[in-house]
Amino acid sequence: MTENAIIITACMFAVAIICFGAAIGAAWGNGNLTGKGLESMARQPEESGKLFTNMLVSVGLVESMPILCYVIAVVLVFANPFIK
Amino acid sequence: MGNEAAAAAAEAEHAKELIHYLAREIAPGITVHMQTMYMTWIVMIILILLFVFASKNAKLIPSGLQNGMEFFVEFIEGLVKGSLGEKGWKAIGSFFVSTFMFILISNELGMLPQVGVHWTSPTNDINTCFALSLTVAIGVYFVGVATNGLGFFKHFVSPSPAFLPLHLLDELTKPLTMALRLFGNILAGEILLIILYQLAPWIVPEFWVMFSLFIGFLQAFIFTMLSICSYEKIYAHH
Numbered sequence: 001m002t003e004n005a006i007i008i009t010a011c012m013f014a015v016a017i018i019c020f021g022a023a024i025g026a027a028w029g030n031g032n033l034t035g036k037g038l039e040s041m042a043r044q045p046e047e048s049g050k051l052f053t054n055m056l057v058s059v060g061l062v063e064s065m066p067i068l069c070y071v072i073a074v075v076l077v078f079a080n081p082f083i084k
Numbered sequence: 085m086g087n088e089a090a091a092a093a094a095e096a097e098h099a100k101e102l103i104h105y106l107a108r109e110i111a112p113g114i115t116v117h118m119q120t121m122y123m124t125w126i127v128m129i130i131l132i133l134l135f136v137f138a139s140k141n142a143k144l145i146p147s148g149l150q151n152g153m154e155f156f157v158e159f160i161e162g163l164v165k166g167s168l169g170e171k172g173w174k175a176i177g178s179f180f181v182s183t184f185m186f187i188l189i190s191n192e193l194g195m196l197p198q199v200g201v202h203w204t205s206p207t208n209d210i211n212t213c214f215a216l217s218l219t220v221a222i223g224v225y226f227v228g229v230a231t232n233g234l235g236f237f238k239h240f241v242s243p244s245p246a247f248l249p250l251h252l253l254d255e256l257t258k259p260l261t262m263a264l265r266l267f268g269n270i271l272a273g274e275i276l277l278i279i280l281y282q283l284a285p286w287i288v289p290e291f292w293v294m295f296s297l298f299i300g301f302l303q304a305f306i307f308t309m310l311s312i313c314s315y316e317k318i319y320a321h322h
Contacts, residue, residue, distance in 0.1 A: 060305075061265075064261060064269075074276075
């Protein structure tokens with residue numbers, strides 16, 4: 001096979017593994033902390049404003065790593081720097 | 085085989101132009117991304133117009149545009165007073181309002197329909213995001229020395245001198261992750277939007293635009309929240 005075909009194939013496999021890991025990581029992390037947030041808001045409805053704010057901040061922090069993985073995956077798919 | 089590889093290589097070359105920065109060399113060796121500059125100037129003009137018209141003939145009971153802008157200012161005032169106190173709000177509160185509004189309007193600017201002008205967010209450029217986070221990180225030192233004098237550097241050894249490597253690492257990684265988080269969120273959203281516009285009829289990308297509007301607000305809020313947390317060490321010793 002030509003060199004470009006090998007590079008593209010390897011990159012496609014890499015992108016699949018990256019997206020798999022990033023999706024599982026993001027969903028599991030966000031699910032955990034949103035579940036605990038909802039539980040706390042149900043226990044103390046008068047504090048739900050502060051709890052919701054802190055929950056959103058934590059969601060943003062947790063999501064940042066999977067988003068960085070997605071940026072790498074998108075660069076590999078659409079603007080691959082290895083293709084000659 | 086050779087033909088398919090050549091076609092794939094040609095398409096990758098074509099797709100490299102997905103995000104246009106319009107790089108222009110303004111002096112030998114210095115390249116500027118003109119698309120980012122134009123969009124940043126547009127955001128600045130929008131912000132100046134919004135706040136100037138909101139504060140003309142300011143009434144005690146606001147209505148209309150003044151009410152809208154006061155909503156944002158009071159939102160940030162609540163966040164700042166919760167962490168930095170009254171003193172912090174009086175000294176540097178307006179910096180956080182500017183940061184939040186700039187990042188909010190920058191993130192939402194890329195979602196406008198691409199008629200006539202090619203709208204992109206200035207925050208889809210890594211340089212803008214690093215400029216914002218480095219301003220916050222280096223500003224901590226300037227404001228800290230101005231407020232607390234040179235005793236401000238005691239916070240590096242604050243619980244005990246063994247914490248010094250931890251604080252240094254925190255100083256390095258926090259601006260890095262703040263910038264990369266903002267950049268990654270906005271760039272990934274824009275690339276996906278471009279691809280969706282090419283693939284699907286006109287109504288389908290609008291769902292992604294709706295989600296992206298919320299993500300723009302969330303990322304602006306998180307960036308401002310983390311900047312406020314960076315400044316907490318100045319106003320904590322009371």
